[in-house]
Amino acid sequence: MMKFALLASGSKGNCFLFQEESLFLMIDCGTTKAYLQQCFEQLQLRPEDLDAVLITHNHTDHVGQIKQFKDHEIYSPVELKDIKTIPVIPEQKFQIQHVTVTPLALSHDAPNTVGYILETWQEKLVYITDTGYLKDKYLPLLKGADYIILESNHDVGMLMETSRPQFLKMRIASDSGHLCNEDAAAVLEQIVTEKTKRVILAHISQEANTREQALNTALEALKKHAGHLNPDLVISAAGQYEVLKGGAFNEKVDLGSCSSTPCMVHLSDVQPEQS
Numbered sequence: 001m002m003k004f005a006l007l008a009s010g011s012k013g014n015c016f017l018f019q020e021e022s023l024f025l026m027i028d029c030g031t032t033k034a035y036l037q038q039c040f041e042q043l044q045l046r047p048e049d050l051d052a053v054l055i056t057h058n059h060t061d062h063v064g065q066i067k068q069f070k071d072h073e074i075y076s077p078v079e080l081k082d083i084k085t086i087p088v089i090p091e092q093k094f095q096i097q098h099v100t101v102t103p104l105a106l107s108h109d110a111p112n113t114v115g116y117i118l119e120t121w122q123e124k125l126v127y128i129t130d131t132g133y134l135k136d137k138y139l140p141l142l143k144g145a146d147y148i149i150l151e152s153n154h155d156v157g158m159l160m161e162t163s164r165p166q167f168l169k170m171r172i173a174s175d176s177g178h179l180c181n182e183d184a185a186a187v188l189e190q191i192v193t194e195k196t197k198r199v200i201l202a203h204i205s206q207e208a209n210t211r212e213q214a215l216n217t218a219l220e221a222l223k224k225h226a227g228h229l230n231p232d233l234v235i236s237a238a239g240q241y242e243v244l245k246g247g248a249f250n251e252k253v254d255l256g257s258c259s260s261t262p263c264m265v266h267l268s269d270v271q272p273e274q275s
Helices: 033-042 136-142 156-161 166-173 181-191 211-228
Strands: 002-008 015-020 023-029 052-054 073-076 094-096 099-105 114-119 124-128 147-151 198-202 234-237 241-247 264-266
Touching: 002 033, 002 147, 033 241, 099 136, 136 181, 147 181, 156 166, 181 211, 198 211, 198 241, 211 234
Parallel strands: 023 052, 052 073, 124 147, 147 198, 198 234
Antiparallel strands: 002 015, 002 241, 015 023, 094 099, 099 114, 114 124, 234 264
């Protein structure tokens, strides 16, 4: 059974750990060395036990600690300075042991940015951040995943009210920027099914969004279909530096472990919309 932990998510760093039986993978490594070490110790894992590292793109908040892992197999859609990599080509599946990896081309202001689908014969996990939009043709591939980690970066109104330069606001809101809450919710509405057990909203802007706003927007979309979804579905909004575990890491999610921010909700606790 899959188990995973989102270690860091946001503009200050991104890192995700994935285990399935004996296979141990990491997606991105953009946070600090000290924080990574702390997280590995907390999860009772060792970096040297990693089988491979998957890179989504070459922005520093995703590859900042890559030299720590230069002796591992590193799969990347782009060349990394002084690092030997195995090329990743969008839509060309590959195997890492018993796990099938499908890279998907995303739309971001970094060359050849990708997201990943990780699959076994039993379960499917989707990991997508850093994209201005998702191609419609990918939606059938994403639909019905057991676990979904999806960017819900900004609230458009809040973004426009920030003190950021206008060119930066437009970059973030563009098709090569980041998914806003409404666009992320629209994607979830199309891909979440009765199979889906966990959704984590990721890469949430600390200035142009709130975790509560991202969560509420996703819930508004999903509660329309609550009668057809898994009542035990848990939806979380990730903090920048917060370990969010899922799958076999924690079969029972403790909602009381969150901060005062309503960062995690069971779908069964949400009143469905009346038809």
